[in-house]
Amino acid sequence: MSVYTELTLQELQMFTNQFDLGHLKAFKGVEAGVENTTYFVSLTNQETVLQIFEEQGFEEIPFFVELNRRLGHDGVPVATPIANINGERLFTLKQKPAVLYPRLKGSPLTSPNPHACNQIGKMLGRMHIASIQYKDLKRENHRWNLWWESNVSRVLNLVQDNYQQLLIDQITRSKPFINMAKKLPNGIIHGDLFVDNVLFDGDTLAGIIDFYNACNGAFIFDLAIAVNDWCSGPDGRLINDSTKSLVAGYQEERALTDDELSIWALALETAALRFWMLRLVALARKREGGPKAPPHVKDPNDFLAILLARRSDPQCDLISN
Numbered sequence: 230m231s232v233y234t235e236l237t238l239q240e241l242q243m244f245t246n247q248f249d250l251g252h253l254k255a256f257k258g259v260e261a262g263v264e265n266t267t268y269f270v271s272l273t274n275q276e277t278v279l280q281i282f283e284e285q286g287f288e289e290i291p292f293f294v295e296l297n298r299r300l301g302h303d304g305v306p307v308a309t310p311i312a313n314i315n316g317e318r319l320f321t322l323k324q325k326p327a328v329l330y331p332r333l334k335g336s337p338l339t340s341p342n343p344h345a346c347n348q349i350g351k352m353l354g355r356m357h358i359a360s361i362q363y364k365d366l367k368r369e370n371h372r373w374n375l376w377w378e379s380n381v382s383r384v385l386n387l388v389q390d391n392y393q394q395l396l397i398d399q400i401t402r403s404k405p406f407i408n409m410a411k412k413l414p415n416g417i418i419h420g421d422l423f424v425d426n427v428l429f430d431g432d433t434l435a436g437i438i439d440f441y442n443a444c445n446g447a448f449i450f451d452l453a454i455a456v457n458d459w460c461s462g463p464d465g466r467l468i469n470d471s472t473k474s475l476v477a478g479y480q481e482e483r484a485l486t487d488d489e490l491s492i493w494a495l496a497l498e499t500a501a502l503r504f505w506m507l508r509l510v511a512l513a514r515k516r517e518g519g520p521k522a523p524p525h526v527k528d529p530n531d532f533l534a535i536l537l538a539r540r541s542d543p544q545c546d547l548i549s550n
Contacts, residue, residue, distance in 0.1 A: 232258035234266040234281045234323050241270065241279075244322060247313040248329065250274045260524065264441065269332065276332040277311065281325050285441065290326045292368050293440055294318050296417060297330075299366075303359040305352065306436045308333050333436035335428030341459050343474035348434040349427055350475035353419070353455055354482025356437075357448045360417035370420070370444040374400070374407045377506040384509035387516075392533060396505070399536065403499040409492055410447040414483075418451035419443055423458040449489040452479055453500035457535050465534030466542050497539045505532035 236244075236256075245253045251273025259267040266281035282290060294310045298318075301309040308330035310318040320327045338345055360366075378400060385393055419426075420442030428436040460471040479485075489496075508529035515522050 232260060232266050232268075233283050234325060236268065236322065240322070241268075244279075244320070244327075245270065245272060245329075247315075248272070248311060249314055250277070250311075264523075270329070275311075278308065278330045278332050279327060280330065281322055281327045282441075283325065285326065287319070287321075287326050289368070290319055290328065292366060293443065294328060296363070296366060296440060296443055299363055300356060300359060305356050305359060306333070306434065307440070308436065308438060333428050333438065335430040335435035337425045337427060338429050341424055341471065343470045344432065345429065345434070346459050346471045346475035347478035349422070349455060349459060350452075350478025350480075351482055352434060352437065353422060353452065354479040356419065357414075357416055357451070358483050363417055366417060368417075368444040370446050372442070372503060372507065373446075374403070377503065380506060380510050380513075383513050384506070387509050387512055387529070388533075395536075396502075399498065399502045399540075403495065403502055406450075406492055406495040406499045409488070410450060413447040413449055413489055413492070414486060415445060415447045417443055418446040418448065420446065420451065420454065422451065422455045447496075448483070449485070449492065449496045450500060452476070453493070453496040454504070457497060457500050457504070457532075457539075461535050461538070465531075465536075465538035467538070494539070498536060501532050501536035501539055505529055505536055508532060 235258075238253075238256075241256050242253050253270070253272060255271040256279075257269045259269060264284050266283060268279040268281075270277045270279050285293075297307045298309050300307045311329045311331060312318050313320075318328065320329070341349075381397065381400065385396065388396055419437070419440060421439060422437070426437065426439040427434065428438065456467070456472055456475055459475055460468050462468050508527050508531075511523050511526045512529060515524075515526050
């Protein structure tokens with residue numbers, strides 16, 4: 230989330246007039262994230278979030294709109310896109326797709342504890358179970374192995390000399406997981422379930438946001454993404470209590486299979502590789518410049534540390550204990 234598309238007061242007034250939500254009181258651009266333009270929009274009758282899509286086209290957005298609608302119906306706390314007075318939920322602003330969401334209560338945690346990890350594990354399991362039924366919803370994972378393989382030459386000079394071979398080696402090392410993932414339990418995954426994409430109201434999980442990396446994929450990969458972010462210490466190593474709590478919460482909703490357990494350590498490595506590459510590519514885009522260069526780039530070395538820890542950390546096997 231960030232601000233690439235600037236809107237005037239008059240433009241926002243014209244846009245919000247089509248909703249039965251009262252008058253526009255205030256709006257503020259949100260300077261965070263790297264992909265889409267985001268505004269907090271305060272209306273007389275509701276606090277909302279306006280998302281303008283900078284990467285995805287009009288053909289992709291209906292997937293996200295429908296996914297959030299179905300998840301909300303199935304008890305997952307998400308922001309369901311708001312319909313205008315004509316029942317429409319997808320709009321055009323500055324020739325770009327846009328969606329208006331209710332602003333969920335709560336805020337991201339600054340320091341997740343095992344109790345919070347347990348809640349996010351349960352909710353992720355619940356989301357996966359629900360998504361199995363959405364067989365007509367399909368979206369390819371655009372940041373899977375072919376994407377990172379094609380971007381290696383673009384980012385290699387951004388990696389310290391002593392870790393360049395590690396990057397190349399991990400891509401090869403992750404291929405067995407890539408091949409096996411197609412045969413593992415799968416459905417729609419969130420794909421980016423980091424701490425900053427989950428809102429808590431006090432100690433209670435209140436909402437999951439930012440589904441723009443959602444796609445069809447292996448559930449174990451989605452779980453590995455969450456564990457890597459929610460359960461890693463400053464040195465990248467897994468925190469025992471948090472890891473066990475998150476995975477236990479998940480398995481209360483959906484039990485992991487023997488095949489998933491057998492590939493768990495490599496799933497964690499591959500999830501770390503994916504986000505190391507994601508941040509390296511974002512850094513490359515920023516240095517290359519251009520109108521869509523991200524204003525903020527998170528430190529790729531955070532995921533280098535996580536990957537190094539996963540390749541050597543025996544706690545990767547905690548899930549099977």
